[in-house]
Amino acid sequence: MAVCDGDGAVAQAGESSGRSFRLVCGPGERELVEALLAATGHVAEVEPFSPWCRRIVAEPVALGLSMAARFGYIHIQDRSSMLPPLLLAPPPGARVLDMCAAPGGKTGFLAQLVGPTGFVIGNEPSPDRLATLRQTLFRENLANTATCSSADLSPLLPAGSFSHILLDPPCSGWGTLDKNPQAAKIWAGDKVAPLVALQRKLLETAAGLLAPGGRVLYSTCTTNVAENEDQTRFALDHLPLRAVPLEAPAGFVFEAARRGDVAGVLRVDSAASAAQGFYMALFEKAGGEAFAGDGGGLPGEPVPEKALLAAGCGLSGLPPGVVRAFGEKVFFLHAGAAGLPAGFRYQGYALGAYRSGVFRPQARVRLLIERDGPGLNEETLSRIEALLAGQSLPAGDLPARSGLFWRGLPLGFLTRKGARALWSDR
Incomplete structure (x- = not known):
């Protein structure tokens, strides 16, 4: 039975224009990426809520087939889905967990916001969806990320080990009825109860993994009060979390909260905002202890720098971290991953293959050029x-x-x- 991930679908040929997307590049490359879009006839305007976000106004061919999309310089995403990373607002250098990360739009935006010195780990329990997440991060050359797959992170990661957490859990998707018209029927009545229970479990896990003073952004793409305001009330009443009022981003229209004892949350008016219906609530951890351990270090076998240089690769484009071989596969492990505990299974950013002393980079790893x-x-x-x-x-x-x-x-x-x-x- 399908649940909504809220990220928005990749464009297909023949879809109408007016959809939104995000530039995936360094600040100094924005003009070049926009010029690359213009070279294929695509024209966009800046969204008022972020300098990274755009709305297409001219689309002679499907945006997903553009050269910019093919080389991972843009990410097509519903404009509401861009808000959770922006409202969580992790600063450069932050250590972030995205608990339900596939297909990767929010994870990627978080990676952009924290910059090269920041670290984002995206968790996705579903193996099929995990593959999609990894493909997204690889295509967009977001090497300050890692991925893992667990239905329950609480026994695997140290308490208090993340400064920022994004929790966009599986939900009924009532805010996406224009794209998923069956969602309301599938999740009618008591059928939503398992989702509500899962969301509460994930909120409990997030509260435990959050460092003192850290923040967690809870978001859904549903209009269901039981998954939105009721969950906010649950978090405030039963978890060591306090509410942080959210300021309304420009370019959206918001509805009032549907419980009188819940304030400072945002509920996107889908029709008035030309976007998916989304709900967002921000919390801050009160009390607790921060993780003070050194973690498990960085696994794998070092790849000699001379092998990388012999393959025509440069290392200046990589963020802080190391290049490691696992068998014949080579990954970049960000320095932030050193805080992950020994034995915790995760995957860094794929760079290429190392066989018989020869390194061969993946063709799309432009960070090594x-x-x-x-x-x-x-x-x-x-x-x-x-x-x-x-x-x-x-x-x-x-x-x-x-x-x-x-x-x-x-x-x-x-x-x-x-x-x-x-x-x-x-």
Whole structure:
């Protein structure tokens, strides 16, 4: 039986314009990413609630098929779904847990907000949805993240170990009836009781994992009072949490709370806001103890730097952390993961493969591309489109692996075979 994740669907060909998306890049790359969108005829306007967020106003082909989307420089997302990370507002360098993370839109936005020195771990109990989460974070080159999969994190992670937690639990999805018209019927009456119980369990876990003075943002994409205001009241009455009133972001219309003893929460008016119906409540941990241990360190076998350099890779684009091999697979482990306990199973950011002393980077790991290194730097998209269609180009004096750029914006690694350069997603 399906439950709502609230992230919003990826665009498909033929959908109408007016949908929202987020730029996924450094602050200095925003203009280039917008120029890349414009090169495929896509025009967008800035959303009033964040400089990272946009609404499409011209979409000659589906936004999800644009070059910017193909290379992970944008993330298509319902505008309401962008609010929870913004309202949680973790500062740069924060240590964040996203408890129900797939498909990854909110996790990715949190990673952008905390910056390279911050660390975000996204948990997703469903193996199928976990794969989607990892694909999202990989495509968008968010190496300050890690992923794990547990139905109950409370016995696995130390109490008081996160400064910020996002809890967007499974819900009935009544706020998404335009996209999921069966949601109200599926979760009618007492059928919602298991979801309510799960949400309370997850709130209890969040309160335990939160450091003193830390904050947890609870959000759903349903209009159901039992999953919204009633859960807020439960948290205030039974958990060491106090309410933090939320300020209304620009560009939305909000409804009044549906309980008189609940205040400072936000309930998105779906029709008036041209967005999914969303509910959000912010809490702060009162009392408790912060985790003071050193964690389990960083596992895996070190990959020699000379092997990375020999593959044409640079390390300056990576955040603080280490490169580790697990068998033949190579991952980047952010320094923030050192606080995770020994034996806790998680996965860092996939970089490539290491066999017989040779490192081969994944083609889409643009973080390893030296911006001033050898490569193809194209001014137009025609030759890039030809490469993506399976054609090859003269390699000239390019090395075996070199960067592919559009006006200086790194896209990925090219492979040289003989005298030709080609694109391979492997």
